[in-house]
Amino acid sequence: MTPETHTGLQSPRGVWWKPAHKAEKVWVAIAFGWCMVLFAMMPLWHLKGGQNPSGIRRKVDPEAFFQRTQEFIAQYQIGDDRGMPIVAPPAGSDVYLTAMAFQWTPILQLEKDKEYVLHLSSRDVNHGFSLYPLNINFQVVPGYDYGLRVKPTEAGDFRIICNEFCGIGHHIMVGRVIVLDGAPQAATAETAVVAGGDR
Amino acid sequence: MTAPAFRTCPFTSLKVDRHAEMLIRANAVVSVVALLVGAVAAVMLVLTRWQAVHLLPAVWFYRILGVHGMSMLIFFIIFFEMAVLYFASTALLNARLVVPKLAWACFGLMVIGAVMVEWMMWAGKADVLFTSYVPLRAHPLFYLGIILFAVGALLVTVIFFANLVVAKREKTYEGSLPLVAYGAVAAAIIAIITLLHGAAIYIPTFLWSLDLMEVDPQVYRMVWWGLGHSSQQINVAAMVSVWYMLGALTVGAVVLNEKISRSAFVLYVLFISMASAHHLLVDPGMGPAWKIVNTSYFMYMAVLASMIHGFTVPAGMELGQRLRGYTNGMFEWLRKAPWGDPGFSALVFSVVVFGFVGGITGVAIGTEQINIIAHNTLRVPGHFHATVVSGTALAFMGVTYYVIPLIFRKKVAFWGMAKMQPYVFAIGMFIFTMSMTFAGSFGVPRRHWDISFSNAPFDVQFSPAVDVLLAFVAIGGLLAATGAFMFIAIAVKSVFLGEPLGEVTRGRAMAGVPQGLTHPPTHAPNVDELNAALHHPSRGIFGVAPGTLALAGVFLLAFVLYYFVNWKVLSFVWKIG
Numbered sequence: 209m210t211p212e213t214h215t216g217l218q219s220p221r222g223v224w225w226k227p228a229h230k231a232e233k234v235w236v237a238i239a240f241g242w243c244m245v246l247f248a249m250m251p252l253w254h255l256k257g258g259q260n261p262s263g264i265r266r267k268v269d270p271e272a273f274f275q276r277t278q279e280f281i282a283q284y285q286i287g288d289d290r291g292m293p294i295v296a297p298p299a300g301s302d303v304y305l306t307a308m309a310f311q312w313t314p315i316l317q318l319e320k321d322k323e324y325v326l327h328l329s330s331r332d333v334n335h336g337f338s339l340y341p342l343n344i345n346f347q348v349v350p351g352y353d354y355g356l357r358v359k360p361t362e363a364g365d366f367r368i369i370c371n372e373f374c375g376i377g378h379h380i381m382v383g384r385v386i387v388l389d390g391a392p393q394a395a396t397a398e399t400a401v402v403a404g405g406d407r
Numbered sequence: 408m409t410a411p412a413f414r415t416c417p418f419t420s421l422k423v424d425r426h427a428e429m430l431i432r433a434n435a436v437v438s439v440v441a442l443l444v445g446a447v448a449a450v451m452l453v454l455t456r457w458q459a460v461h462l463l464p465a466v467w468f469y470r471i472l473g474v475h476g477m478s479m480l481i482f483f484i485i486f487f488e489m490a491v492l493y494f495a496s497t498a499l500l501n502a503r504l505v506v507p508k509l510a511w512a513c514f515g516l517m518v519i520g521a522v523m524v525e526w527m528m529w530a531g532k533a534d535v536l537f538t539s540y541v542p543l544r545a546h547p548l549f550y551l552g553i554i555l556f557a558v559g560a561l562l563v564t565v566i567f568f569a570n571l572v573v574a575k576r577e578k579t580y581e582g583s584l585p586l587v588a589y590g591a592v593a594a595a596i597i598a599i600i601t602l603l604h605g606a607a608i609y610i611p612t613f614l615w616s617l618d619l620m621e622v623d624p625q626v627y628r629m630v631w632w633g634l635g636h637s638s639q640q641i642n643v644a645a646m647v648s649v650w651y652m653l654g655a656l657t658v659g660a661v662v663l664n665e666k667i668s669r670s671a672f673v674l675y676v677l678f679i680s681m682a683s684a685h686h687l688l689v690d691p692g693m694g695p696a697w698k699i700v701n702t703s704y705f706m707y708m709a710v711l712a713s714m715i716h717g718f719t720v721p722a723g724m725e726l727g728q729r730l731r732g733y734t735n736g737m738f739e740w741l742r743k744a745p746w747g748d749p750g751f752s753a754l755v756f757s758v759v760v761f762g763f764v765g766g767i768t769g770v771a772i773g774t775e776q777i778n779i780i781a782h783n784t785l786r787v788p789g790h791f792h793a794t795v796v797s798g799t800a801l802a803f804m805g806v807t808y809y810v811i812p813l814i815f816r817k818k819v820a821f822w823g824m825a826k827m828q829p830y831v832f833a834i835g836m837f838i839f840t841m842s843m844t845f846a847g848s849f850g851v852p853r854r855h856w857d858i859s860f861s862n863a864p865f866d867v868q869f870s871p872a873v874d875v876l877l878a879f880v881a882i883g884g885l886l887a888a889t890g891a892f893m894f895i896a897i898a899v900k901s902v903f904l905g906e907p908l909g910e911v912t913r914g915r916a917m918a919g920v921p922q923g924l925t926h927p928p929t930h931a932p933n934v935d936e937l938n939a940a941l942h943h944p945s946r947g948i949f950g951v952a953p954g955t956l957a958l959a960g961v962f963l964l965a966f967v968l969y970y971f972v973n974w975k976v977l978s979f980v981w982k983i984g
């Protein structure tokens with residue numbers, strides 16, 4: 209039987225549920241197989257990979273989260289930079305970072321290769337946590353505490369860019385994260401402060 | 408009810424309902440007006456993000472960004488799709504428009520809604536960008552305008568289905584719906600799902616703006632993207648239908664297999680609304696299981712559908728060309744194609760950029776973990792400009808070159824320019840989307856007025872490569888905007904001041920009339936013989952479309968490469984869990 213030669217603008221004659229040509233079958237099979245690979249990669253990365261956006265997630269009152277951040281600052285503050293407190297929590301601890309128009313509070317000083325639980329939340333509207341220059345991005349939503357287990361794998365003086373529009377000062381909303389190679393001492397903290405840009 | 412007035416199309420001998428025809432025209436005209444607003448906004452935006460020029464002040468940058476998003480993604484596209492729905496449910500089926508008065512009322516409602524939204528945005532009363540994430544707050548009339556627009560659009564989809572039912576009952580066509588109409592049905596079903604999400608989010612948000620109820624910011628994001636992303640899937644389904652239509656009109660593309668193509672449309676309908684998750688992959692509100700199942704459209708079934716159409720559309724074109732006698736080698740069918748027909752060139756570029764740039768980047772950044780290195784960077788607009796602009800908008804532009812003679816019965820004005828327009832637009836968009844994607848890979852944020860951070864408390868210094876890439880974003884953007892203005896000039900001149908079409912003689916080229924109409928792509932006289940030979944088992948899988956199969960292999964290779972490079976890059980960042 210000769211296959212039909214009608215276009216997409218014409219009604220197919222008779223029953224259109226017919227076997228496909230081999231080329232189409234092969235392509236559909238390849239595409240399907242590839243889709244399965246795409247799907248399998250995600251659970252696989254949860255098992256074997258080191259970067260997953262899982263975290264500990266819970267609802268939180270925005271003011272309560274901000275209070276918790278203030279307590280955290282009072283507990284571990286070691287200095288300040290342009291009025292913003294620098295906080296050096298011990299390895300393994302819970303770390304609190306509040307986003308609000310238009311700042312990230314506080315400045316964090318972490319240690320390389322140590323794990324922390326980084327709690328992100330917002331006091332007002334949505335913000336975007338974007339760690340420069342590593343390009344690590346998370347959404348910061350008011351009313352939700354996103355507790356991410358992070359382990360910095362390199363030392364440096366990093367920035368947090370806000371990459372979710374949050375109002376007219378959105379583009380000046382920049383925070384700071386310092387990662388030290390080795391245990392922090394008072395002196396290294398001072399050095400880090402001096403090194404943190406001169407604006 | 409008054410009897411419908413019809414005219415008979417001299418090219419296709421289809422009967423065209425006059426009310427439907429007027430509505431197609433009205434929606435197309437408003438659509439082009441929205442395109443103009445959006446394109447002017449686009450020029451100002453790229454000239455601001457090009458840091459060396461930095462045209463707009465901050466407040467106007469964000470305001471115009473909102474205007475651009477609304478005008479393009481909502482008003483331009485959806486008004487055009489309303490025209491497509493009227494066309495597919497009347498002219499294509501020889502059928503009548505069942506409730507003309509209601510249809511006009513819907514059109515009025517949509518125009519009023521659109522004007523309200525634009526007015527609020529330009530007046531600075533809705534500086535909340537396209538997504539209007541609560542608790543950012545806009546004037547209540549902004550939300551009300553969107554609701555009115557959405558109600559109008561929802562009713563048009565209902566009218567579309569009513570037309571189909573009546574056409575079926577009155578037996579205006581024989582057999583099954585043509586594939587193009589079938590695709591429009593898929594688009595209309597997705598539209599209903601989408602617009603219901605729209606109601607579910609904008610009605611509460613409207614009440615919230617009046618302090619009458621609370622809206623949770625995370626729930627807002629989830630339901631809003633049920634509208635925001637799914638509306639892009641209406642575009643995909645409508646665009647694929649237009650691909651099949653343009654293939655038929657320009658090169659006599661045949662439908663390789665109805666079962667496969669239709670099943671792919673069904674996959675769209677079943678799974679595509681799950682894509683709201685693409686925007687929530689690094690959100691605190693949902694867990695990994697929810698994210699994986701939803702972001703993958705339940706195991707990538709909608710991606711599978713796109714990969715099927717991405718093969719069957721060019722394969723149908725190849726077979727169509729082969730049946731016209733262009734049978735030599737792998738690519739004679741492509742070399743001898745009507746590259747001077749703007750309907751054809753627009754179709755080809757739409758398929759290529761949608762697939763190679765939009766599709767591949769979309770799957771990569773829509774992967775749960777890879778999203779960590781993509782969320783809210785320029786990679787995101789880089790991706791969706793490749794799908795919705797280079798894909799959908801370009802396909803719609805291509806089909807307009809046929810709508811002008813077929814529906815408006817005018818010659819296409821500025822014919823020389825029209826032949827070039829798809830090239831200018833596609834090259835511009837290609838440069839734009841690629842540069843944006845690479846700039847985003849450096850972590851450059853989207854929706855950002857000043858990445859030199861000149862007033863920020865701490866310094867941020869992007870790589871000099873970023874400056875170059877943003878300059879290319881601007882150059883590509885300006886080129887594409889030029890293409891858009893060319894299109895607008897052509898469409899407006901043709902429709903309002905165009906030369907009437909007059910007699911068209913088959914086989915004689917005519918300025919202002921696409922080649923597909925002057926030289927209809929009829930198959931060779933011995934078409935059945937050719938077709939049987941191409942389908943012969945001895946030719947194996949390379950039988951009907953060897954060229955397309957080779958191109959599909961190149962596509963798959965690029966896909967696999969880009970996808971795994973992304974995993975590699977991800978593996979270098981901090982450990983996060």
Ligand SMILES: [Cu+2]
Pocket residue numbers: 308309310334335336370371372373374378381
């Ligand atoms: Cu912010």
